[in-house]
Amino acid sequence: MLTARNLTKNYSNLPVLKGVDIQVSKGEIVTIVGSSGAGKSTLLHLLGTLDTPTSGQIFLHDEDVTALRGKALADFRNQHIGFIFQFHHLLPEFTAMENVCIPGYIAGHPKKGVKERAMFLLDTLGLGSRQDHKPSALSGGEQQRVAVARALINTPAIVMADEPTGNLDSHNARELHQLFFSLRDQFNQTFVIVTHNEELAPLSDRQLVMKDGKIVDEIKSVSH
């Protein structure tokens, strides 16, 4: 599903990633852990095509994404990669339903189909009765689940999550990870999750431990 080879990233000649190799299979839930400044977010941004590596290659869904530029890159990203961030970044003036639909409209899918899928996702995520609410009328846990539905609207190959539980209490944080597992079980959805939450990181199939711009360890989860 995702292969990255010998990725490096320099910021004004300062090496931040120093040769990272990653392979993620379809349906896997992989967490990236490590102390602050280790390069986790930088790596996720590269894997999500939000930033370009200084050197190295990334293959996603059989496409060499490091070769894509401009509109082709933007289209590929919107179609094949879902994003969840620490802060949900929902548009405050739109309802939950509208927020979920927007990436589907941008992708040019027929409106009826987008709305049906949005409804299905909101129902699946336990938000069926909240679809007409604006973000400010939803709880923190609900807002983040709307962001998950939005990430899934275009049936992405992979979802990249950067500290998705960073703004949630421990109960909602745990529920969000359990939701990732349920989406994997139902739809074989693939997730790469950056987290510094040591309790939640093992709620995954595999933890990649980053230190000083490299992956220094890999921990297979025994059970979740």
Ligand code: ADP
């Ligand atoms: P983590 O997510 O593990 O905390 P980051 O990927 O955010 O680590 O950062 C890794 C290193 O790269 C840090 O030293 C950070 O200061 C530096 N860095 C991140 N983004 C930039 C940037 N846009 N310009 C310069 N340095 C950056």
Ligand code: ADP
């Ligand atoms: P959670 O434990 O998921 O954070 P809360 O205890 O914050 O949930 O909220 C419980 C219920 O109250 C939820 O259904 C939520 O949508 C609703 N709710 C929370 N804040 C507001 C608000 N400002 N306006 C309307 N409903 C709200």
